[in-house]
Amino acid sequence: MSVARALREAGLDALDARVLLCHALNWPRSSLITRADEPLDATQPDALRTFLTLAARRRAGEPVAQLVGKxxxxxxxxxxxxxxxxxxxxxxxxxxxxxxxxxxxxxxxxxxxxxxxxxxxxxxxxxxxxxxxxxxxxxxxxxxxxxxxxxxxxxxxxxxxxxxxxxxxxxxxxxxxxxxxxxxxxxxxxxxxxxxxxxxxxxxxxxxxxxxxxxxxxxxxxxxxxxxxxxxxxxxxxxxxxxxxxxxxxxxxxxxxxxxxxxxxxxxxxxxxxxxxxxxxxxxxxxxxxxxxxxxx
Missing domain, CATH: 3.40.50.150 (Vaccinia Virus protein VP39)
Structure with a gap:
């Protein structure tokens, strides 16, 4: 799954998805553009799993601030x-x-x-x-x-x-x-x-x-x-x-x-x-x- 696909399929508001993915990857926001085609399931499998878990919790209503801790x-x-x-x-x-x-x-x-x-x-x-x-x-x-x-x-x-x-x-x-x-x-x-x-x-x-x-x-x-x-x-x-x-x-x-x-x-x-x-x-x-x-x- 690429960065762009992960963002599309998160089922979240675009801003929430970007914040959570950057948090899971420990990336600056700009990397979501420059590395949009990177296959996360191959290069960052743990971070992808973390993101999918956070996305599910956000869909259940938990605040983004609490999910990322700031x-x-x-x-x-x-x-x-x-x-x-x-x-x-x-x-x-x-x-x-x-x-x-x-x-x-x-x-x-x-x-x-x-x-x-x-x-x-x-x-x-x-x-x-x-x-x-x-x-x-x-x-x-x-x-x-x-x-x-x-x-x-x-x-x-x-x-x-x-x-x-x-x-x-x-x-x-x-x-x-x-x-x-x-x-x-x-x-x-x-x-x-x-x-x-x-x-x-x-x-x-x-x-x-x-x-x-x-x-x-x-x-x-x-x-x-x-x-x-x-x-x-x-x-x-x-x-x-x-x-x-x-x-x-x-x-x-x-x-x-x-x-x-x-x-x-x-x-x-x-x-x-x-x-x-x-x-x-x-x-x-x-x-x-x-x-x-x-x-x-």
């Missing part, structure tokens, strides 16, 4: 297991918003303020925390998750993707939301920016039983209620953990949410006393990230 996010390959949410392009919007806040903070804060401190709640694979530490060296990041298995994945990604200097800029803590900070005896008013991609899918949403979501940790997808529970916790409790100083940049909160939750998220921010609320749309034009600033008083 997913690209913000230009870096993050390790992925069934214990973590698969990083998605929508969350890159949250990272972009956070980077803009970091840059604004650095341009406004006084030299005696020290490094900017960022808190990533529900870090999962560590995609947000690791990316921020890599993109903006010098910031300090605390990343929390209630899943010890997820924290193990996040630490592995930090080890693989950050150099020694930035790797030590991230501290991983186990615990549910802000409880992780209390358990670790962190002082209140410790952070300048809090970010989170919480479980925001409604418990009755049909998507939970479809596609890749069937294979991802349910607790990272839904709060088993209306999907707004974590955002209520974040908007109501975040201010206790944000630094406040007269004349300093206002501390901020950024939250990813569902495409139809923008108005509800803004209302929760407003009711909790936040100001300058803004919702940003993703590449599909859907409301995806809402942020607000806590007024320094």
């Amino acid at each position: 997913r690209e996010f913000y230009g870096r390959d993050f390790q992925v297991t069934p214990d973590v949410l698969i990083p998605r392009p929508d969350t890159e919007l949250l990272v972009e918003q956070a980077i803009a806040i970091v840059d604004a903070f650095r341009s406004q804060a006084g030299s005696d303020r020290g490094p900017m401190r960022v808190l990533d709640l529900g870090t999962g694979s560590g995609a947000i925390a690791v990316t921020l530490a890599a993109e903006r060296p010098g910031i300090e990041v605390v990343a929390t998750d209630r899943s010890l298995a997820a924290l193990q994945v996040a630490r592995a990604n930090a080890d693989a993707l950050l150099d020694g200097r930035t790797m030590h800029a991230i501290r991983f803590l186990a615990g549910d939301w802000f409880e992780a900070l209390s358990t670790a005896q962190l002082a209140p008013a410790s952070f300048d920016l809090i970010v989170s991609n919480p479980p925001y899918i409604h418990r009755d949403d049909a998507h939970l039983s479809e596609g890749d979501l069937r294979f991802e940790p349910r607790g990272a997808l839904t709060d088993e209620a209306d999907g707004l529970g974590p955002i209520r916790i974040l908007t109501s409790q975040a201010t206790h953990w944000l630094r406040h100083a007269v004349g300093a940049p206002h501390p901020a909160l950024l939250v990813e949410h569902g495409y139809d939750q923008g108005a509800a998220a803004r209302a929760l921010f407003h009711d909790a006393g936040w100001c300058d609320m803004q919702t940003t749309r993703d590449l599909g034009g859907q409301e995806r990230v809402t942020g607000g600033r806590w007024p320094n008083r």
Whole structure:
């Protein structure tokens, strides 16, 4: 069976087939073109068997990211297991918003303020925390998750993707939301920016039983209620953990949410006393990230 025939007969979306075949062969994508006529059953029989097995598992619904053990996010390959949410392009919007806040903070804060401190709640694979530490060296990041298995994945990604200097800029803590900070005896008013991609899918949403979501940790997808529970916790409790100083940049909160939750998220921010609320749309034009600033008083 040639490379081209293997791709045709895999019974998969063309992109999925290419990713899985490259993974099985340990080839760059370009080799699928330059070696399209190579007879895999003769030259790479073990790799062909691996590919056919992976293709069968993909046809049964398993996510490609879990089959190959990684997913690209913000230009870096993050390790992925069934214990973590698969990083998605929508969350890159949250990272972009956070980077803009970091840059604004650095341009406004006084030299005696020290490094900017960022808190990533529900870090999962560590995609947000690791990316921020890599993109903006010098910031300090605390990343929390209630899943010890997820924290193990996040630490592995930090080890693989950050150099020694930035790797030590991230501290991983186990615990549910802000409880992780209390358990670790962190002082209140410790952070300048809090970010989170919480479980925001409604418990009755049909998507939970479809596609890749069937294979991802349910607790990272839904709060088993209306999907707004974590955002209520974040908007109501975040201010206790944000630094406040007269004349300093206002501390901020950024939250990813569902495409139809923008108005509800803004209302929760407003009711909790936040100001300058803004919702940003993703590449599909859907409301995806809402942020607000806590007024320094």
